[in-house]
Amino acid sequence: MTDPAALDSNWWRGGVIYQIYPRSFQDSNADGIGDLPGITARMPYIASLGIDAIWISPFFTSPMKDFGYDVSDYCDVDPIFGTLADFDALIAAAQQHGVKVMIDVVLSHTSDRHPWFIKSREEPDGPMGDWYVWADAKPDGTAPNNWLSFFGGPAWQWDSNREQYYLHNFLSAQPDLNLHNTEVQDALLEVLRFWLDRGVRGFRMDTVNFLFADKALRDNPPLPPEERNSVLAPRVNPYNHQDHVYSKNQPETLEFLSKVRMLMEEYDATTTLGEIGDATEGLPLLGEYTRGTDRLHQCYAFEFLAAEPLVAGRVAEVLHELDRVASGGWAAWAFSNHDVMRHATRWGLTPAAQRLYATLMMCLPGSAVLYQGEELGLEEDALAYEDLQDPYGREFWPQYKGRDGCRTPMVWQADTQNAGFSEAAPWLPVGSENQSRAVDVQEADPGAQLHHYRRAIALRKAHPALRGGTISDVCAEGDVLHFRRSAGDETLFCAFNMSDTPSTHAFPDGAWDIVGQDVGSAAEAVDGGLHLGPWQVCLARRV
Template sequence: MQDNTFWWRGGVIYQIYPRSFMDANGDGIGDLAGITGKLDYVASLGVDGIWLSPFFTSPMLDFGYDVSDYRDVDPMFGTLDDFKSLLARAHTLGLKVIIDQVISHTAEQHPWFQESRTDRDNAKSDWYVWADPKPDGTPPNNWLSIFGGPAWTFDSRRRQYYLHNFLTSQPDLNFHNPEVRRAQLDNMRFWLDLGVDGFRLDTVNFYFHDAELRDNPPVPKGAAKTLGAPDANPYTWQRHVYDLSRPENLDFLKELRALMDEYPGTTTVGEIGDDNPLERMAEYTAGGDKLHMAYTFDLLNEPHSPCYIREVLERFQRLAGDAWPCWALSNHDVVRSATRWGAEEDPQAYPRVALALLFSLRGSVCLYQGEELGLPEADVPFERIQDPYGKVLWPEFKGRDGCRTPMPWDDTPQAGFSRTEPWLPVASPHLALAISRQQDDPSSMLNATRRLLQFRRSQPALFDGDLKLIDVGDELVGFVRQRGDDELVCVFNLTGQPQSAELPEVDTALKGHGFQHEVDGGRLTLPPYQAAFFRAARLNTNDQQVELEETPHG
């Protein structure tokens, strides 16, 4: 469809959480060999690539997002040779491989930090963010950790505080130091030389802090909280003006882009949590000299009404320019969309129309493992909770374990994931949605996802066309996707009631996506949880209805 150098632009990336995807060695924890063994399944979905959450050497206090060796595989997941085998198999199947990079902070055990904390004069003394206490011994300012409490921990060796935006065991690197920036770029070069196709950049707007360590202001009373953290977390009570999204970050992103440009066909997707997320996404991906794409938490939050979705799209369209988003409805950090958005909706029909919307937006897509099955959030009892985030804020916030439970390959007690009790319990409601049960059922969510991805591939305008919102009333979401002379009208009913609206002039109703609609004159009626796609009349072609094969893929 396009130059393979730009495969990511409009591509669909399947996110794999290695601990929970497939356990090949029977220890209850997923591993790289398990992923390699299941890549044929991933390729059968029709996605363009995979994103692997961290598998690097780590004490696993934050499950791999605390890295102690950026250039090796944690023994829990296998070896570097196992990763090379995974990479080779993925490329044979035509799948690109993106890996997480957590470069804003390290594990406390990382040799850099062990040296930095010894005294104030060592070679790495300025590699982390250190600051003197206030005269009364309290932390340097009011910054808070996302995981609870102050973002500062006192170290008796240096008699200073160090900054950690997350766990106390995840000290923040000092990106004002050019040696730190070079070291992290060199670590990324290591993986590029091995042949990876890009990086998902964790907390990409957290790299720099305010050098003056100024206090963050409070969120004004009644103002919206937009960071994506739960309301029970005091972190959301501040405007994060000085601890993240600093202007110096833009220059570093240009340095990073220069590195990526040495490896044609590679890409970056950044995670952005910010008080102004869409503005930051536009800023970080505009101009072709920083990130290739980025995603925010705007569609990973609780609101999901048609009005909210339109507002998000309107705001991004207003800000976007040449910026390129990567949209997601679920990932390893938030409640699964089938529950977060669909708890009060039809559990089978709602996830399908939600994915139809996701696959039709302007931008690239991240599809989280199990989302293609319609998996709801798992209920993990407190005694089985692993996530430190959940332990701190329980019971108002139960952490992220509910979206990280094992992938259900079959309906046996361990879900075909492992030969032993897994690290998180198998969710019994997931067994009825197992791949083995859905694989050969033409009406299953799994095969609906495959049809939708096939339909997306058949329509260039859905892949990388422009987007213009259209007025279809308050209860529907509608827009036109345009690529050159090709225009598609797309309308979605995310509600449990039939909805109607006047259509713009259309020519041909497209098939192959599995949804139903009625048109009477120029009025469209969509049954509950349905979508419709039309070729715009202005094209004036003799194209017939597009029909795609609607058989299950094996």
């Protein structure tokens, strides 16, 4: 079925994507776990935000060792989330509301319970014998090389049946596929086709730079301490001690991505959003993976997901670096997601600061990705060790408490059991402070964060310069970030006071009209300069 709302093939350029973590969005059958019918039931709310698309985290058949990122059947829905018929109903509801559906695909690895891996393990000389990365032990029986797992420990697991090691960049229950085998590539492309034929408009491609490993399995060199970064891997994880030049980021990736792009071109108005899991090469890879018309459409950037406060100077630095190393590429920005602490907590933001960051997101070049509950100002929930579900958190507790705090259930109704998420005890507890930020409370309050997000998204859609224009004159002066966005005959001046201290700066020459007053945009002239109050924004259009 053709989606009338998807006729614009470039809808993704500057689009706003809303990430849904299905386990935690809405439970429809009282088992404490969110599901696909729950998402369908909440489609009117989703559409009311004004977003272009939803990205649904994995819902495929899975043992759930890593909550769906360990897939045992790429072409079916895990029973806890529903059925393929439920997915088709979700697609139909999304189309009726003008919302496109993107799904999260995990192509670098599967579950160890996937039939492909079972056959590969049991029949080394069979047709799937080399569908995974297998290697002999060193003469002393140790692993083939020094590669480390992102989740801690060696990246190799011994298999007594084959008397070989297999590679797992994540959990040992997540063996890595061997994409050097073109039959594996073809099988994965057929997986994408299966979902495109069901009406999917795009794919968020998990850990896209892990698709290939060095054929020679060479050792990774050490990474100097000053270059170690912990956006995703905590500092307690020795994974940060290596420069992963051989275990990921291989040149063959681009050849496979060109095949993905060719497939996508067979379908109307589709997009690919690659996740680059690399703390040191993220922006250069973003440019490399999205430049031109034969690679990914856009890539997910991690620069604004870091723990360090996102100050004016840092935003300017990232935008300048993006222009330097990824010119011609396309970034998708996020402040929060299912893998990092919610940014309201991570940066210690007041409600006023949260509103500024929401407006800033909608003024950045590239695409914008929001994480469910961000529009409500949800904060990280503090969980006790016994409530943890995330294997990453259990491994490194208490120095690192895992990802469960950002995955707690969505809050819909403040005065109902489990905040309206489920009639049963939810898989993760609902925090009492977040429950008070429920949708029903905010719908009744014109000044709530929810309404600000809606206005900020509408602002982006109303101005071509914000949605798809160029950016220039990026500058940070103290706590004030300012830049210009331009498209056609529209030029906007955007200034953000990213502090709780008033500031005065020069206003650009010429005639300008203030826009975006409904998101707090204002300008007050003081001695010929622009005065910005604490956490205040100025958006002006050149006349």
